[in-house]
Amino acid sequence: MFNVLKNNRDNALVPKPSGAVEKAALGRKHILSRMVTDALDLARKISNNEVKATNAQLEDWFQTGEKYRYGQGVPQSYTEAVKWFRMAAEKGYVKAQYSLGSCYLFGDFLNGVPKNETEAVKWFRKAAGQGYAYAQVALGYRYYAGEGVEQDYVTAAKWYRKAADQNNALAQTRLGSCYYEGVGIPQDYAEALKWWSKAAKQNYVEAQYFLGRCYQNGQGISPDTIEAYKFYKLAAGQRNVTTASVEHSCKAAAENLKQIVAQMTADEIAEGERRFRESNISKLEPSQ
Numbered sequence: 594m595f596n597v598l599k600n601n602r603d604n605a606l607v608p609k610p611s612g613a614v615e616k617a618a619l620g621r622k623h624i625l626s627r628m629v630t631d632a633l634d635l636a637r638k639i640s641n642n643e644v645k646a647t648n649a650q651l652e653d654w655f656q657t658g659e660k661y662r663y664g665q666g667v668p669q670s671y672t673e674a675v676k677w678f679r680m681a682a683e684k685g686y687v688k689a690q691y692s693l694g695s696c697y698l699f700g701d702f703l704n705g706v707p708k709n710e711t712e713a714v715k716w717f718r719k720a721a722g723q724g725y726a727y728a729q730v731a732l733g734y735r736y737y738a739g740e741g742v743e744q745d746y747v748t749a750a751k752w753y754r755k756a757a758d759q760n761n762a763l764a765q766t767r768l769g770s771c772y773y774e775g776v777g778i779p780q781d782y783a784e785a786l787k788w789w790s791k792a793a794k795q796n797y798v799e800a801q802y803f804l805g806r807c808y809q810n811g812q813g814i815s816p817d818t819i820e821a822y823k824f825y826k827l828a829a830g831q832r833n834v835t836t837a838s839v840e841h842s843c844k845a846a847a848e849n850l851k852q853i854v855a856q857m858t859a860d861e862i863a864e865g866e867r868r869f870r871e872s873n874i875s876k877l878e879p880s881q
Contacts, residue, residue, distance in 0.1 A: 651686040654678075658692065671696065672705040682716060690720035691728045698731075710741030721752060729756035730764040737767075737776075746777030757788060765792035766800045773803070773812075782813025793824065801828035802842040809853060818853055822865030823872060825850040 658677030661670045675696050681689035694716030700708030714735050720728030733752030736745045750771045756764030769788035772781045786807055792800035805824035808817045828846035831839070854862060 646681075646684050648686075651681045651684055651689065654681040655686060655689045655692070658689065662692070662696075670705070671703040675706055682719070685719075685723075687720045687723045687725045687728070690716045690723075691725055691731070694720065694728065694731065710735070714741035721755070724755075724759075726756040726759040726761040726764065729753075729759075730761055730767065733764065733767065746771070748777075750777035757791075760791070760795075762792040762795040762797040762800070765789070765795075766797055766803070769800065769803065782807070786813045793827075796827070796831075798828045798831040798834075798839050798846075799842045801825075801831075802846045805846060805849060809849065818857060819861055819865045819868060821853055822850065822857065822862070823868040825853070826865070826869050827872070 654677050658674045658681070659665070660667050661677065662674035663669065667673075675693065678689045678693040678696065682693045694713045696703060696706050697709045697716070698713035700706040714732065717728045717732040717735065721732045729752045733749045733756065735741050736752065737749035738744070750768065753764045753768040753771065757768045765788045769785040769792065771777050772779075772788065773785035774780065786804065789800040789803045789807075793804050801824045805821045805828060807813055808821035808824065810816065825846045828842055829850055831843050834840045834843060857865070
């Protein structure tokens with residue numbers, strides 16, 4: 594009996610929600626439900642081309658794909674990433690088009706995504722046509738290697754140039770190599786040096802190595818062992834090794850540096866060190 598009285602007393606002490614509070618809670622639930630309904634309705638309309646998606650919405654879809662791709666806050670799922678990339682890519686969102694192409698390009702390494710070079714080229718081309726430099730250099734390499742398209746060095750050089758004109762260091766390096774080798778364009782060592790110099794100023798390791806080699810051998814420019822020393826040391830000292838070709842350039846630069854040091858005087862080495870230290874290139878972050 595005492596417990597019943599106690600419970601009744603305690604319940605009497607607990608204030609009951611007023612009518613206004615109850616109405617506010619119901620109002621919040623209604624607003625939240627309405628927001629969800631509106632969001633789903635908007636997604637349906639965008640999917641059916643009834644309304645145009647905003648850049649903010651497409652960026653949100655792209656970022657959702659990125660989260661699934663790298664497992665950021667969600668379980669990693671390449672199939673989910675592809676789904677979200679495709680939603681934005683089909684609406685013309687350039688970053689999603691490039692990422693979708695990349696997923697198909699590396700499909701052999703992505704769980705649940707089949708490798709499809711033709712699909713990769715398709716999406717790279719869409720993004721490249723909108724002036725996206727990363728897609729342009731990717732498409733250029735597809736033509737250079739004949740992956741997903743018929744090999745065509747002229748077209749490869751064309752796409753490299755478009756990206757190189759946007760100051761993409763990888764494209765500048767590859768365009769320089771086309772000039773150096775005379776692939777897709779007439780051989781021209783001076784032009785090769787010009788583009789490699791642009792990439793080297795962005796601290797791109799392969800371009801630094803190629804420049805060192807040109808200065809060592811006098812290709813397109815008068816031989817200059819001290820300049821070769823500077824560029825070889827810049828390339829050999831890179832720590833941001835991302836690909837096999839970059840790793841090869843680092844190692845080759847280190848080997849060539851040893852060779853020329855054995856033939857240099859103490860004064861020449863000191864001058865090479867001075868140029869290396871004072872070079873603005875050495876102060877830049879390694880480019881991707």
